[in-house]
Amino acid sequence: xxxxxxxxxxxxxxxxxxxxxxxxxxxxxxxxxxxxxxxxxxxxxxxxxxxxxxxxxxxxxxxxxxxxxxxxxxxxxxxxxxxxxxxxxxxxxxxxxxxxxxxxxxxxxxxxxxxxxxxxxxxxxxxxxxxxxxxxxxxxxxxxxxxxxxxxxxxxxxxxxxxxxxxxxxxxxxxxxxxxxxxxxxxxxxxxxxxxxxxxxxxxxxxxxxxxxxxxxxxxxxxxxxxxxxxxxxxxxxxxxxxxxxxxxxxxxxxxxxxxxxxxxxxxxxxxxx
Amino acid sequence: xxxxxxxxxxxxxxxxxxxxxxxxxxxxxxxxxxxxxxxxxxxxxxxxxxxxxxxxxxxxxxxxxxxxxxxxxxxxxxxxxxxxxxxxxxxxxxxxxxxxxxxxxxxxxxxxxxxxxxxxxxxxxxxxxxxxxxxxxxxxxxxxxxxxxxxxxxxxxxxxxxxxxxxxxxxxxxxxxxxxxxxxxxxxxxxxxxxxxxxxxxxxxxxxxxxxxxxxxxxxxxxxxxxxxxxxxxxxxxxxxxxxxxxxxxxxxxxxxxxxxxxxxxxxxxxxxxxxxxxxxxxxxxx
Ligand SMILES: Nc1ncnc2c1ncn2[C@@H]1O[C@H](COP(=O)(O)OP(=O)(O)OP(=O)(O)O)[C@@H](O)[C@H]1O
Ligand SMILES: Nc1ncnc2c1ncn2[C@@H]1O[C@H](COP(=O)(O)OP(=O)(O)OP(=O)(O)O)[C@@H](O)[C@H]1O
Ligand SMILES: [Mg+2]
Ligand SMILES: [Mg+2]
Numbered sequence: 001x002x003x004x005x006x007x008x009x010x011x012x013x014x015x016x017x018x019x020x021x022x023x024x025x026x027x028x029x030x031x032x033x034x035x036x037x038x039x040x041x042x043x044x045x046x047x048x049x050x051x052x053x054x055x056x057x058x059x060x061x062x063x064x065x066x067x068x069x070x071x072x073x074x075x076x077x078x079x080x081x082x083x084x085x086x087x088x089x090x091x092x093x094x095x096x097x098x099x100x101x102x103x104x105x106x107x108x109x110x111x112x113x114x115x116x117x118x119x120x121x122x123x124x125x126x127x128x129x130x131x132x133x134x135x136x137x138x139x140x141x142x143x144x145x146x147x148x149x150x151x152x153x154x155x156x157x158x159x160x161x162x163x164x165x166x167x168x169x170x171x172x173x174x175x176x177x178x179x180x181x182x183x184x185x186x187x188x189x190x191x192x193x194x195x196x197x198x199x200x201x202x203x204x205x206x207x208x209x210x211x212x213x214x215x216x217x218x219x220x221x222x223x224x225x226x227x228x229x230x231x232x233x234x235x236x237x238x239x240x241x242x243x244x245x246x247x248x249x250x251x252x253x254x255x256x257x258x259x260x261x262x263x264x265x266x267x268x269x270x271x272x273x274x
Numbered sequence: 275x276x277x278x279x280x281x282x283x284x285x286x287x288x289x290x291x292x293x294x295x296x297x298x299x300x301x302x303x304x305x306x307x308x309x310x311x312x313x314x315x316x317x318x319x320x321x322x323x324x325x326x327x328x329x330x331x332x333x334x335x336x337x338x339x340x341x342x343x344x345x346x347x348x349x350x351x352x353x354x355x356x357x358x359x360x361x362x363x364x365x366x367x368x369x370x371x372x373x374x375x376x377x378x379x380x381x382x383x384x385x386x387x388x389x390x391x392x393x394x395x396x397x398x399x400x401x402x403x404x405x406x407x408x409x410x411x412x413x414x415x416x417x418x419x420x421x422x423x424x425x426x427x428x429x430x431x432x433x434x435x436x437x438x439x440x441x442x443x444x445x446x447x448x449x450x451x452x453x454x455x456x457x458x459x460x461x462x463x464x465x466x467x468x469x470x471x472x473x474x475x476x477x478x479x480x481x482x483x484x485x486x487x488x489x490x491x492x493x494x495x496x497x498x499x500x501x502x503x504x505x506x507x508x509x510x511x512x513x514x515x516x517x518x519x520x521x522x523x524x525x526x527x528x529x530x531x532x533x534x535x536x537x538x539x540x541x542x543x544x545x546x547x548x549x550x551x552x553x554x555x556x557x558x559x560x561x
Contacts, residue, residue, distance in 0.1 A: 013417065039449045040421030086420045086447065087368060138287065141365040141443065142314030142481075164420065167446040168365070170313040170481055172520035196421075196449050197482075199525065238450035241525040241546075248546045258525070262532035269553035270537065 001065075003159055003190050004028040004051055004081070008060035011046055019058070020046045022214045028159070031188040033181075035201035035222055038211035039236035044194045045086060047211065048161050051192070053077035079108055082157030086164040086194070088148035092136040097128060100136050101151045108155050122150040125180060127173075142168030149177065159190035166197045178203055198226060202240035203256045210235050275344065277438050277475040278302040278325060283339035285320060285329060294320040296499040298339070304437070305473040307464070307489055309507070311480060311521050312496035318479045319365055321496065322440050324348060325477070327356040343438065358387060361436035365443045365479075367427035371415035376407065376426045379415060383434035401433035404459045406452065420447040428456065435467065442479045454485055461489045483511070484524035495519060508542065 004027065011021040021043045028034055036044045049055040050062050053069040062069045064077060085091045094100040098119050105115045123129045126146040131139060136147055145168050153160065165177050181191050181204050195201050201208065201222065208225050210218035212235050218225045225231060227243055242256050251268070254261060283298040294317045302308055310318050323329040327348040330337045341348045344359055361383070364370050373379045380401050384394040402408045405425040410418065415426055424447045431439065439460075445453040464474045478486060483493075493510040495503035497519055503510045514521050515531045523531070526549060530542045533553070543549035 016417070040425070040447075040452055041419045045419060087366065089366065089368065134290075138289075140315040140319060146314075164447060168314055168443065168481065170520045171522045173314050174522070196447070196453070198450065236449045236451040244546045248550055256525075258528040258532060262529050265529065265550075265553055266533055266537060269550060 001030050002027050003030050003032075003065065005063040005066070006051070006060075007063075009047075009050060009057050009062060010059040011043075011050055011055060012058045013046075018214075020214050021050070024060075024211075024214075024216055026209060026216065026219055028190055028192070030158070030190060031185065032207060033185045033191045033205045034193070035205035035208045036192060036194045036211065037196075037198070037201065037208055037235060037237055038217075041213075042211040042235075043214045044211055045163055048083060048163055048192070048194055051161060052081040052083040054083065075107065078104075078157070079155065080158045082152040082155070082160045084149050084152050084160070084162040084165070086167070088144040089137065091148050091151070092144075095135055096132070097134050097136055097139070097147055098123070098132045100147060101154050104151060104155050110155070118154050122154050126150045126176070140168070142170065142173060145169065146173065146177075149180075153180070153184075157189075159192065160184055161192040161194070163194045164196070165193060166195060166200050174200065198238050198240045199242070199256065202226065202242055210237070212236075275304045275473075276301060276342075277304045277306070277344060278477075279340070279342040280324070281340040283324065283341055284337070285324065286336045287320075288334040288336075290335075293499055294335075295324070298499075298501055300494070300501060300504075302475060302477065304475050305468065307461070307476045307478075307491050309478050309480060309483065309486055309490050309493045310496060311483065311493065312502075313498075313520050314481075316496045317499040318496055319442055320499075322362060322442050322477070322479055325438070325440055326360055326362045327351060327353045328362075354386075357383075357436075359436055360438040360440065361431035361434050362440040363428050363431050363442060363444050365446070367415075367420075367423040367447075370427040370430060371423060374414050375411070376402070376413055376415060376418075376429075377411045379426060379430045380433045383430060387434060397433040397435070401429040404432055404463065405429045405456060421449060421452065424448060425452070425456075432460075432463065436474075437472065438475045438477070439464075440477045440479075443481065444478065445480070445482065445485070453482075457485050457489065481522050483522060484526075487524065495521065 007025050009021055009024040010019050012019045038044055053074050056070055064080060092100060094103055101119045102115055166174050185191050193201055193205055205222050208222035218231050226239055232239055242254055246252055246254055280298045280300040283295055284293055285295040286293045312318055324341050325343055331353050346356055371379050380398045381394055384397050402411060405428050407425045410422055415423055428444055464476055467474045487507060490507045493507045494501055495514055503513055511523055511527060512531055515523055527542055537553055539552050543552055
């Protein structure tokens with residue numbers, strides 16, 4: 001089923017001279033994992049905000065489950081389409097970490113007993129239990145980002161849009177977020193990742209939508225698009241390590257797990273030496 | 275001259291039970307290019323705040339030990355004075371930009387240094403060019419994308435040409451080609467200032483290391499508020515790998531560290547092709 005349908009979307013910020021998005025059209029089905037990629041200022045965040053109704057199209061339309069976002073309240077859309085802002089501080093307002101998560105759940109009418117259970121669960125998923133009573137603004141950069149993701153994930157939206165999920169993440173946290181996002185996809189929900197971290201995108205997303213100067217210049221299988229040197233260059237991107245490795249070795253179906261990759265490489269190439 | 279000298283430095287934020295920094299002993303000489311990395315929440319930004327005097331002057335808490343930046347004792351030197359020699363780019367550009375135009379934000383630092391107007395103009399132009407945002411000169415920082423804001427924040431510090439440059443995750447929001455060119459430009463700037471007789475010290479806090487590696491003289495790894503590794507970049511990364519400290523080791527090195535002993539590799543490959551050749555294979559296609 002089509003979850004999000006974007007048709008001939010044009011968007012212009014008030015007072016801005018030109019359009020930040022021009023003639024953007026695509027559909028995202030339930031259960032898809034999509035990376036939105038493109039240079040600084042390409043329009044990724046603007047697009048994300050149009051997908052969840054924070055911004056409304058200047059021309060064209062965005063439909064969620066067939067309903068135009070113009071006729072839906074921001075809260076109604078948010079219940080279905082969760083959006084994690086690239087800057088966590090733009091999202092925070094509670095004085096305690098746990099209340100940051102509680103707020104959305106209450107708003108959407110979750111029963112109190114369930115709320116406490118969910119808070120416990122998401123805090124533990126993101127290793128934030130010890131900060132439960134702390135002020136969100138007094139967390140480290142990466143801790144803020146994790147809380148921002150946790151507080152939206154908590155109400156289990158049908159689609160989750162995360163703007164720059166890997167900012168401030170060490171390796172372990174990055175792997176953890178990758179696991180969390182993959183689980184969401186495996187449950188048949190959508191994950192839309194906006195990122196400059198192409199290696200991260202390649203481990204999660206089947207599909208990529210590539211924007212440049214407000215227009216879609218690529219939409220298709222991520223691995224195919226990011227193998228296209230010309231497109232990669234044009235979009236100020238970089239080829240993910242895993243794709244480069246596949247191209248150079250002729251091996252296929254590689255996954256970014258360095259233990260496994262190392263064994264495969266040793267086996268394959270040590271064999272040809274002997 | 276010594277740029278940074280910390281002795282038995284400890285800090286606890288007011289209201290926290292845990293110490294954010296514990297017994298830090300650290301000396302950084304003028305002219306060094308140092309990366310500070312470590313798990314999220316380990317105390318990197320806290321350390322950067324100490325070096326600017328924001329701790330203790332703007333963040334309440336308990337500070338013990340000694341902290342000197344160019345012989346200024348941060349405990350009793352006003353931040354405004356430290357700021358004449360040190361510039362910090364914060365992790366969140368929102369905390370850096372506060373005027374209504376990019377140009378004014380970038381001019382703010384040089385104006386505070388009381389430089390003559392034509393010199394300020396030159397510095398603003400140069401900083402905007404270095405980060406590649408000349409076209410955004412008259413935009414309001416509020417109306418910029420995340421990456422554009424980060425570039426403006428970086429320009430607003432570069433325009434001051436401080437002797438100690440501290441960057442807290444400067445490329446976190448930049449696209450891959452901007453990240454690469456920004457890092458090159460920063461170190462070009464350092465080289466040209468050094469050639470003109472200065473000695474610029476660069477301290478970068480980052481989770482992403484790959485693009486920086488070739489410019490670094492030293493990597494410091496912090497874990498749970500303590501310095502756990504400090505030294506030559508490749509050795510520090512390998513030791514972090516052995517100890518399982520979860521820092522973002524570049525993919526190529528992830529593989530190199532795993533296979534080097536068993537395959538008898540002596541130095542890390544710089545390209546995937548080189549890696550394959552070192553392992554004894556021949557590449558499957560010509561490129
Ligand atoms: N509030 C605003 N008012 C006017 N123009 C804006 C506003 N926000 C963004 N823009 C402009 O719209 C364009 C698209 O911005 P957007 O934030 O969508 O880019 P992005 O692809 O998310 O970039 P980044 O990778 O840097 O986050 C940019 O040129 C930006 O300067
Ligand atoms: N203003 C503050 N008040 C109280 N505690 C704080 C404050 N800022 C950070 N902390 C805490 O101090 C510890 C170190 O935080 P710091 O911001 O220095 O980490 P970091 O290494 O920069 O992490 P990241 O990579 O996630 O940015 C963390 O446990 C954090 O929760
Ligand atoms: Mg953005
Ligand atoms: Mg930090």
